[in-house]
Amino acid sequence: MRVALISPYPDITAYGVRAIAAFLKANGVAVRLIFLPDPLGDALTDCPERYPAAVMEQTAALCADCDLVGVSLMTNYVDNAVQITRAVKAKTGVPVLWGGVHPTIRPEECLELADLVCVGDGEEAILDVVRAIEADGDLTTIANIQARRTDGTMARNAVRPLTQNLDALPAPDWSHEDHHIWDSQNPLAGVVPLTPAATEAILARGTVSLLLGKIGYQTMTGRGCPHRCAYCVNDAIKALYGAKGYLRWRGTDHVLAEIETVRRILPDIGYVWISDDAFFARPLADIVEFCRQWKTRIGLPFSCLGSPATISREKMDALLDAGLFYLQMGVQTGSPRIQKLFNRQAMGNEVMLAAMRIINASKDRMFPPSYDFILDTPYETTADRLESVRFIAQIPKPFRLQPFSLVLYPGTKLHAMAAADGFLTDERRQVYTKSYTMRRPDYINLLILLAKGGRMPSRLLALLASDAVAGVLVRPLFNPLWQGLFALMGPAKRLLRRVSGRA
Incomplete structure (x- = not known):
């Protein structure tokens, strides 16, 4: 049996795809990994045809000798999955299975084109699909799998219990055995075998790798999140499984053995990016043991994410x-009213400032931390937004901001609220093809972008966000000015990059 797994994500880490590949291989299934990084990256637009026709022909040819093709996708990559699936179906008779966050939330929609949909975790479910195909068995009765029956009805099977012992699963597959890639930065090469050298070159182009000047390897030490934020799909997945047992951790030895293996394959890795939603949520004793072994077995610098309520001096x-040298933390808003809307009232301004002071006390030992903010929430008032700017003026320096325009992903509480309240009228434009970089071009967002690097004087920022000043400059009369400044920011950034590159 042979399975082709296809990833359309701009980041070739594709942790879930590689994890499923490793699990299938450990159970005797041959796996071919095909990476088709979205050429649009973060610059999403309404572009259903993402890939050149020749690339789709090569992809279909790589799938022709397979028994199953799996495509992983999130909502922003539905167009990619559609184009890939149509190409595979046009050239082969191989069944196509979709998995990932979007199929988990909207299986009926996905089954309009896919033959099968995996809901939730995929390792055991996809192995059962492979075994059923091998035995010419029934594909409509497998837990976690939804499918169309021959009579057109939909088989909605229950989800199986979550795997609690993550150490029983193999680490993600970075072997490069039968791995292939189309690199949009070298498009004429077509779909070619992926080598370790090519992988390192691609990882070096990552946003965080460029920021830190080191090649980064990304991994996860657990699954799930302790929080239930209204804008995040984690809340919907928790509802699918039940919150109990959703947050699970891998053992330290399991994680470090993975990194040791990968370093033998990719020797130029300079740091590790631990991308758990809230790594600091690990118990203190676990973090202490993790750090003890990390120093002796790995010794590389690493970065991670923390949520305000989980950061403590002892863990820090x-x-x-x-070796922690870079930290990212979600702030999202400085407005108590919007914090309640986001279901983050337990992480109010005082809690966040306390965490920031802990981080700032170590500023001489780290890169400036990054703090995430969510912009363009339809329920925000001007007063709410100005509270966020004034909160930024209180953040101890140095820091960086990562401002994201809200995307109302299906399955989230905010998506349901916005749809019911008339804020969500065109899902394709507002969700499927909207990038989190598509910020509203107005005065308040301009202030946040000007504060992004953490260099704007705090008193000046607070003044510009005061009622006296902002009350005038947020008027519609000035909107053309702010829109013009936003339009100039992109070309100015590109010019600065070219100049600094030549220097």
Whole structure:
């Protein structure tokens, strides 16, 4: 049996795809990995045909000798999955299975084109599909799998219990055995075998790798999140499984053995990016043991994400001693009213500032931390937005901001609210093809972008966000000015990059 797994994500880490590939291989299934990084990246637009026709022909040819083709997707990559699936179906008779966040939330929609949909975790379910295909068995009765029956009805099977022992699963597959890629930065090469050298070159182009000047390897030490934020699909997945047992951790040895293996394949890796939603949520004893072993077995600098309510001085000290050199934390808003809307009222401004002070106390040992903010929430008032700007003026320097325009992803509470309240009228434009970089070009967002690097004087920022000043400059009369400034920012950034590159 042979399975082709296809990833359309701009980031070739594709943790879930590689995890499923490793699990299938461990159970005797041959796996071919095909990476088709979305050429649009973060610059999403309404572009259903993402890939050249020749690339789709090569992809279909790679799938022709397979028994199953799996495509992983999130909502922003539905167009990619559609184009890939149509190409595969046009050239082969191989069944196509869609998995990932979007099929988990909207299986009926996905089954309009896919033959099968995997809901939730995919390792065991996809292995059962492979075994059923091999035995010419029934594909409509497999837990976690939804399918169309021959009579056109939909088989909605229950989800199986979550795997609690993550150490029983193999680490993601970075072997490069039968791995292939189309690199949009070298499009004429077509779909070619992926080598370790090519992987390192691609990883070096990553946003965080460029920021830090090191090649980064990304992994996860657990699955799930302790929070239920209204804008995040984690909440919908928790509802699918039940919150109990949703947050699970891998053992330290399991994680470090993965990194040791990958470093033998990719020797130029300079840091590790731990991309758990809230790594600091690990118990203190686990973090201390993780750090003890990290220093002796890995010794590389690493970065991670933390949520305000989970950051403590004890955890921070242990991680810094082990090599933590960059930290990302979600702030999202400085407005208590919007914090309640986001279901983040337990992480109010005082909690966030306390976490920031802990981080700032170690500023001489780290890169400036990044703080995430969500912009363009339809329920925000001007007063709410100005509260966020004034909160930014209180953040201890140095820091960086990562401002994201809200995308109302299906399955989230905010999506349901916005649809019911008339804010969501065109899902394709407002969700499927909207990038989080598509910020509203107005005065308040301009202030946040000007504060992004953490260099704007705090008093000046607070003044510009005061009622006296902002009350005038947010008037519609000035909108053309702010729109013009936003239009100039993109070309100015590109010019600066070219100049600095030549220097």
